[in-house]
Structure formats: structure tokens, C-alpha cells
Amino acid sequence: xxxxxxxxxxxxxxxxxxxxxxxxxxxxxxxxxxxxxxxxxxxxxxxxxxxxxxxxxxxxxxxxxxxxxxxxxxxxxxxxxxxxxxxxxxxxxxxxxxxxxxxxxxxxxxxxxxxxxxxxxxxxxxxxxxxxxxxxxxxxxxxxxxxxxxxxxxxxxxxxxxxxxxxxxxxxxxxxxxxxxxxxxxxxxxxxxxxxxxxxxxxxxxxxxxxxxxxxxxxxxxxxxxxxxxxxxxxxxxxxxxxxxxxxxxxxxxxxxxxxxxxxxxxxxxxxxxxxxxxxxxxxxxxxxxxxxxxxxxxxxxxxxxxxxxxxxxxxxxxxxxxxxxxxxxxxxxxxxxxxxxxxxxxxxxxxxxxxxxxxxxx
Numbered sequence: 001x002x003x004x005x006x007x008x009x010x011x012x013x014x015x016x017x018x019x020x021x022x023x024x025x026x027x028x029x030x031x032x033x034x035x036x037x038x039x040x041x042x043x044x045x046x047x048x049x050x051x052x053x054x055x056x057x058x059x060x061x062x063x064x065x066x067x068x069x070x071x072x073x074x075x076x077x078x079x080x081x082x083x084x085x086x087x088x089x090x091x092x093x094x095x096x097x098x099x100x101x102x103x104x105x106x107x108x109x110x111x112x113x114x115x116x117x118x119x120x121x122x123x124x125x126x127x128x129x130x131x132x133x134x135x136x137x138x139x140x141x142x143x144x145x146x147x148x149x150x151x152x153x154x155x156x157x158x159x160x161x162x163x164x165x166x167x168x169x170x171x172x173x174x175x176x177x178x179x180x181x182x183x184x185x186x187x188x189x190x191x192x193x194x195x196x197x198x199x200x201x202x203x204x205x206x207x208x209x210x211x212x213x214x215x216x217x218x219x220x221x222x223x224x225x226x227x228x229x230x231x232x233x234x235x236x237x238x239x240x241x242x243x244x245x246x247x248x249x250x251x252x253x254x255x256x257x258x259x260x261x262x263x264x265x266x267x268x269x270x271x272x273x274x275x276x277x278x279x280x281x282x283x284x285x286x287x288x289x290x291x292x293x294x295x296x297x298x299x300x301x302x303x304x305x306x307x308x309x310x311x312x313x314x315x316x317x318x319x320x321x322x323x324x325x326x327x328x329x330x331x332x333x334x335x336x337x338x339x340x341x342x343x344x345x346x347x348x349x350x351x352x353x354x355x356x357x358x359x360x361x362x363x
Contacts, residue, residue: 002028003291005131005144006111007119007157009035012261012278013150014102014113015052019286021109028142029106030117030133032151036099040242042174042210043095044186044200045275046344047088052279053098054105061101064092064203067184071337073329075191075225076199076232081337082185090186090344092202098275122147122160122257129256145291147257150282153243155263161254166265167247170195170272172212173223175236179207189226190322190329195272197226209236212244212272244272248312253297260285266308268345269315270322276345277308314347 003025006013017029043063050058068084107113114135121132129147133140149157153169181201189197189211197211209227213219220241227236245265252264260266261278268277281304288299321332343349 001128002026002142002144004028004146004148005030005129005142006148006150007122007131008032008149008151008155008261008263009103009106009113009115010041010099010150010152010261010278011052011102011275012263012266012282013148014099014106015279016148016150016260016282016285017106017111017113018102018109019283021106021111023286025291027106027111028144029103029111029113030119030131031103031113031115032118034115035103035113036096039096039174039240040172041095041275042198042200042208042273043093043098043202044090044198044208045093045273046090048276048345049091049093049098053101057098057101061094061097062091063094063205064182064201065184066090066092066186066200068340069186069188071333072187072189072191073326073333075189075230076187080187081333083337083340084185085340092200092205092208094205119151119156122157124161124254124256126255145256146289146294148285149257149259149263150261150278152262153245153265155259157257158259158263161257163251163254163257163259164249166245166249168245169215170212170244170246171215171219171241172210172244172272173219173239173241174208174210175223175227175239176202177207177209177227177234177236179234180204181207192222192322194323195319196322197222199232206237207234209234215243245274246272247316251301253301255294258285258289258297258300266304269312270318270347271315271344273345277311280304280307311345311347318347 006029009031021027065088070080072080117135123130131142183201187199192213195212200208248265252259266277266281267274284303290296
């Protein structure tokens, strides 16, 4: 019997597997397909990501450095307000490479990581959890003291444990062109229903175009407009899409199971990004949960919410601004544009001494 079976080996699953294995637990981590595939997430992250990576990861995975963002109320080519720092704000990374790197760290820590293993059922009992897995060698049952659902927005673990769904699921679409662009700004367009579209320069790796909106038949049409003749007018060599969970449920734990990352909707409501929130929550899970003591799941619930609840709540308020009337958006962007002191993962940094000093310096 394993201490933990981890379902899903994205950043959250790999991080939890590594930390739990470091703590001496027997960990089996299962990935449905190949690690990092299919790609369904942007590679635009804060520099904090390197705290979770191993030696040499930055040199291997970094594609570009970003110093700010141009915010547009209209589409490509429209006027914008510039928000920037004099130091690096964020990094653009090889997103597939990050997953593989983090999974390798989990292996080095002692976790057993298996690719091409699909979980088809999770049966929770009083003393253990039985996970049914279909792999290259057929179907088998695996028993563990606890199961960690790190399997994304449509989590099988969440469904089988009868845990509540996230508040909302957005539809995100990504496309990649072959343009070489070492620019130091991302472009953000507040033109999507309830969310936004973006353009991210990735250096020699090309350019990422993307958007997120409420699910519906017109989402792909909106993306076609973004990259088509009336938008950026580029050839998109590769396209992918996925769901983005927003708003964690009141509980992400059961008797012998718990959710981490996108499965738990541990994401930023104002960008949809969840890489850092998921890994921070994974650290709390590995620190607090003891597989022989189901009562410790409550400590995990409390710990990750203590760290992230205020950030997520403020993130919801920021997102509301995306749906304000256009004249109000223009006035607000102009009033707050210029040099900033905020951290892209922490909305509470709006109230930081660094940001207030930057804002007052412009006044």
C-alpha cells in the first residue's frame, strides 16, 4: 500500500509528490498522457517559479523576460496604457519543459512517476483508497492511504470523491506563431466577455496569443478574430485549448482524499493562472497531511486558505473591472498606468509600500 497516490503530474502534482517523497512517504504519481502534454496553459509566470525548480532550470527553460504590460480597451493596434517596472516583472518559460523538469525532481526525491496511466475510478473507504488505473499493461487496482487529486479542472478524483465543483469554468484558447520577438511587454486586451485576450513575446520561441471567456460556441471565433486579418493578422502554427477553473469550493478534502491545483480551483481569478498557487498549496498539503491521520486534512484546508484566500478575494474584485463600461476602463487605466510596484501573483501588493511609493511618485 502506498501512502499517497497522486493523480495528475502537472506542477501541483509534481510538487506535492516531491515534497511528500522528501518527507519519507511512499508516493505513486500517475499522469494520463505524456508529461506536459497536451499543452493547455500559458507559460507566463512570475520569477517566483524558480524557487520551486532545480539547479540549471532557469537557463534551460527561460524564453523571455517581461518588464510590463500594455493594456488595451480595444483590439490589436489600438491605443494603450503602459504598466511597467524598471526590473523584471515576469518570465516566459517553456511550459512543457517545466512539467517535465518538476516531475524529474519528484523522481529524484523517490516518488514513482508513471506516464500514460489513466485513472478510471477512485473508491474511498474508511481505511484506504482504491484507485483503478488503465495503463500500457492493462487495468489494475492500486491501494493507498490517501489520494491526491491534482488532475485539473475536470478532475476525476473530485467527481469520484463527490467534492463540490469550482464556482466557474472559463474556456481558454492558446495559439503560437513562429515570429521571433524579444519584446519586454505583454499586450492585454479587455475585449473578451468577462475576461481578456493577450499577446506574449517568447523570444526565439515565437509569440503566444490567447484569450479566455465564458464557454460557448463563439470562443473559437473570438480567437480567430484576435489572430486574423482584423486582429494581429498572423499565422498560428499550433493551437490548443482547455478549461480554467475560477473560485474554489468550500471544501477540497474528503475522508481520505484532497485536491490541489486546478482541481481545487487554486487559481488567480484575474488571470486564470494557477502554477504558483497550486505549488504553494502543494507545499501546505505535504507539510500538514499525514496519511495515517485523516484529521490532518483539515489542517491543509486551513493552511492554504490562510495564505491564498485574501489574494483570491481581491483577484475577484480586479476581474470585475474587466466588465466595467469602456469609458470607466479608460479613465481607470490612465489613472493607474506608469511605473508600478505590484507582484503579479499577489493582488495585496497593490497596498505595498513599494507600489504606493511608485504611485505617489507619479502624482
